[in-house]
Amino acid sequence: MAFNEPVLTKRIPTPPFGSFADRKLNTYEDFVRTGGYESLKKAVAMEPSDIVEVVKASELRGRGGAGFPAGMKWSFLPPQDGEPRYLAVNSDESEPGTFKDRMLLDFDPHLLLEGIAICMKACQLDTTYIYIRGEYHAQTKILENAINEAYANGIFGDQSIMGKVNDRFPNCYVHRGAGAYICGEETALLNSLEGKRGWPRIKPPFPAVAGAFGRPTIINNVESLAMVGPILLNGPQWFKSMGVGRPEGAPPQVPASYGPKLFGISGHINRPGVYEENLGITVKDLIETYGGGMRHGKKFKAAIPGGIAMGVLGTDQYDAPLDFDIGKKFACLGLGTAGVIVMDEDTDMVAALRNIVRFFSHESCGQCTPCREGGNWMYKTLCRIEQGDGTTKDLDLLLEIAASMGAMPGTTICGLADGANWAVRTFINKFWDEFESRVKPSVERVIPLAVVQ
Numbered sequence: 001m002a003f004n005e006p007v008l009t010k011r012i013p014t015p016p017f018g019s020f021a022d023r024k025l026n027t028y029e030d031f032v033r034t035g036g037y038e039s040l041k042k043a044v045a046m047e048p049s050d051i052v053e054v055v056k057a058s059e060l061r062g063r064g065g066a067g068f069p070a071g072m073k074w075s076f077l078p079p080q081d082g083e084p085r086y087l088a089v090n091s092d093e094s095e096p097g098t099f100k101d102r103m104l105l106d107f108d109p110h111l112l113l114e115g116i117a118i119c120m121k122a123c124q125l126d127t128t129y130i131y132i133r134g135e136y137h138a139q140t141k142i143l144e145n146a147i148n149e150a151y152a153n154g155i156f157g158d159q160s161i162m163g164k165v166n167d168r169f170p171n172c173y174v175h176r177g178a179g180a181y182i183c184g185e186e187t188a189l190l191n192s193l194e195g196k197r198g199w200p201r202i203k204p205p206f207p208a209v210a211g212a213f214g215r216p217t218i219i220n221n222v223e224s225l226a227m228v229g230p231i232l233l234n235g236p237q238w239f240k241s242m243g244v245g246r247p248e249g250a251p252p253q254v255p256a257s258y259g260p261k262l263f264g265i266s267g268h269i270n271r272p273g274v275y276e277e278n279l280g281i282t283v284k285d286l287i288e289t290y291g292g293g294m295r296h297g298k299k300f301k302a303a304i305p306g307g308i309a310m311g312v313l314g315t316d317q318y319d320a321p322l323d324f325d326i327g328k329k330f331a332c333l334g335l336g337t338a339g340v341i342v343m344d345e346d347t348d349m350v351a352a353l354r355n356i357v358r359f360f361s362h363e364s365c366g367q368c369t370p371c372r373e374g375g376n377w378m379y380k381t382l383c384r385i386e387q388g389d390g391t392t393k394d395l396d397l398l399l400e401i402a403a404s405m406g407a408m409p410g411t412t413i414c415g416l417a418d419g420a421n422w423a424v425r426t427f428i429n430k431f432w433d434e435f436e437s438r439v440k441p442s443v444e445r446v447i448p449l450a451v452v453q
């Protein structure tokens with residue numbers, strides 16, 4: 001189905017359906033007047049397990065980066081045991097190039113709060129902590145005001161239309177981070193929430209079993225939760241009529257890329273912003289239809305599909321469809337956050353990669369040796385190449401260090417190091433000629449015979 005009806009941007013004017021200039025904050029009254037909280041009313045009349053089944057049937061995949069099916073995650077919770085159970089909302093949004101959750105918080109915070117309330121009811125979670133990026137000062141205020149409105153109007157608290165959830169009146173709090181990228185990783189987020197150092201935890205146990213304060217916890221991204229209300233209201237089939245289905249003949253356990261999605265687009269284009277489209281829109285269409293085309297009429301050179309942790313798409317991958325399968329088909333890590341960064345023909349790929357690696361090196365929490373040491377080593381090597389002092393051996397060295405890093409080769413606790421690995425390997429492999437043109441041929445050191453003997 002063509003994307004012809006805004007869903008997440010229903011109340012947020014967005015081209016081509018509306019103008020950025022007409023955007024304004026939707027209050028509780030605005031939200032309710034335009035059909036808001038109808039979905040929660042529906043949820044209140046349902047059995048919790050039936051709500052989980054609807055989300056499962058929709059095959060909604062997490063919008064925070066990893067694309068894990070939300071309904072499946074919700075069904076991993078153990079049975080209730082009388083003790084507290086939590087929802088942690090990941091609003092850390094520190095991935096460079098990513099600013100989609102901020103748009104939802106800025107203009108339609110109740111869409112998130114409705115999704116939160118439905119998730120609490122479905123999973124029987126009594127307390128929600130919205131973990132928000134430290135730099136989001138304005139958004140924290142907006143969220144706090146919206147939460148106050150929600151308490152005053154019987155969404156949360158002892159007057160909640162949900163009554164008691166997990167034998168307690170449902171509560172929702174905002175918790176501010178302090179600006180560390182790593183605290184977006186779900187287990188680092190939990191440690192930070194508990195007042196500890198923001199270090200990722202070794203999994204298992206997974207948060208659904210032992211999360212915040214050792215209790216079962218669901219962690220979902222802002223956009224994932226914002227999508228839950230429209231799904232419950234319109235049904236899973238409506239959701240699955242958008243986006244990209246399973247390849248023909250694929251078994252049902254292969255997750256597809258259904259639904260609309262927020263795409264952030266920035267870099268060398270004319271009209272940066274957050275747009276809503278079906279999953280599967282190509283990079284080309286996103287740039288030309290939504291981004292207003294390449295800036296100054298320059299040629300497309302490369303694009304980062306969804307935050308810098310995903311690696312890069314090459315010049316010949318302009319037609320790549322932005323769905324959850326992009327990693328397998330176009331040799332990058334994945335769709336990530338769908339925060340697309342566009343680079344034109346004048347971009348210095350060595351400098352771009354040096355900048356990216358510096359970020360990962362700086363943000364490493366330091367627990368794992370390959371990430372702590374490898375990031376800094378790669379950064380120094382790239383600086384050397386950029387200054388004209390690198391050799392061909394440095395390129396091999398970069399690829400070797402990158403390949404030894406990350407949770408995928410199984411040498412680190414979390415995925416931050418994977419991000420550095422994929423950035424390095426895709427930039428160098430897809431722009432080999434440019435990197436090679438910036439280094440000198442390596443001269444093997446000739447060891448005098450006398451020394452060898």
Ligand SMILES: Cc1cc2nc3c(=O)[nH]c(=O)nc-3n(C[C@H](O)[C@H](O)[C@H](O)COP(=O)(O)O)c2cc1C
Nearest residue numbers: 062063064090092093094184185186220221224415
């Ligand atoms: C280094 C790192 C940073 C991350 N940062 C974020 C973030 O800012 N926001 C987010 O939603 N997920 C982030 N994630 C992914 C989370 O760990 C987790 O998968 C996500 O919050 C789950 O929500 P979802 O299933 O709704 O996508 C990050 C992961 C890693 C490895």
Ligand code: SF4
Nearest residue numbers: 365367368371412414
């Ligand atoms: S991979 Fe890096 S950021 Fe993640 S836990 Fe290990 S050292 Fe920390």
